[in-house]
Amino acid sequence: MSSNKEAILAHDSLVSFWDFQEEAGQSRVAMGPYRYTLEEQAGPISRVDDGVFGAYAAKLTFGQWFNLPRENCLALDFHGPEAQVTILAWLKREDRPNGQCEAIAGMWNETEKKRQYAMFLNLRIWDSGDQVGGHVSAEGGPTPGHPWCMTTAIGSTPLVKEQWYALAFTYDGTYAKVYIDGVLDERETYNPYLYEKGLYDGGVMGADFTVGAVHRSGEMGNFYAGLIGGLAVLNKALTNEEILALTGK
Template sequence: MTHPKNISGLVSFWDFQEPAGQPRQAIGSFPASLREGAAPVERAAGGIFGDYCAQLSRGQYFFLPHAECGELRLRESLTVVAWIQRHRKPEIECEAVAGMWNETDRQRQYALFLDLRIHGGADNVCGHLSSSGGPTPNHRWCMDAAIGGTRIPYFDWHCVAFTYDGSEARTYLDGAFHPRDSFNPFPYPGGIFQGTADFTVGAVHRQGSMGNWFVGKIGGLAIYRRSLTSEEISSLIVDPS
């Protein structure tokens, strides 16, 4: 297994070792400190890159205000990788893992989602992109996303990722690229909108408030300024046992 810090192009990597009430500190070229949102986020034993991980419940998230997002404001290419354990929640809705995505104010940029529920994306890894910040023309929502074709099980650790190289987006589950006609890879030559969204983990701002909660554990999060290769993505797989 390759540690995320040893792959070139790293912007920020968080291992979520800190206890509730403390900022979560990144390493990388942009060592940002994530703040807790509406409520403290507890840490749980049994992490991926250390003894602990973050335990996110409904209504909990991390954020970085847009004014402090710095190198996370990516426009031409990127990779988002997260090591997560997905848990069930009472409602059926998409689950935001991490990115800069404000639907309320039409400031969509990029975000890694699960269970997006468009284009048959239920229970799959999804990489959402917007070149305009608003909805896709002739649609109520943004419909532009790479969507895999393999369901993500609950209560086990998985590595989920999406890449964008300026021309197309791809999603990966546990290091594997699962092709899906028209959606994985997803052609998208428009680039990424330069908006004013905050960077958030575990939720996004939509319909006037925070939501699209990710419920479960997150053991690591890495953002790169380039599209990682399939070989690099597969090298990031961790066996937590």
């Protein structure tokens, strides 16, 4: 798998990059312009010998996640009609005890209707199963006429367990897109996904930035289980060529 750490850190749109080399019990501190700190939730998150950007990766067991309070990460608060974002994530999924969708990273609070943007797996909407999804919301709450948010790019390829993938999600104010190992995972209607409304402005009391879960139904849920070997957030939608250069095999 390609893991071009130097190119990621040199990119002029990088906000923060985490390589998850820290031991369990330690804060995960980003590299790049904004050295934001991810804090473990629901106990120490193990470090295992199976890395992408080094010897190690973080192992999230079901029910664990990382949290970064909103007030501590203002550069990750992408909102408004001109908002752009790219999330890059290096993951190896594991089996989980339930079939909920899996949140990877973003500012996405369903309980308080403060949805902005987030990468997910296994959304199970629009005839999808284990594909990668890139959720975007201008309303914050459910999509009008639906019980939940339906506005998302969804790829066509189911992601198997116990295999490393480099995933990407971009939004440029017009289209949301998702990629696998550097390649746009095209799907008619849904990837690229036309969405010209921009991103919700959660204000001071909006969503935290979370990794591995989101707030839903009054509590944390949509837990991801498995390894995460790298996570980068950029403040513009990268091109197909840039995605390939940073995440392609």
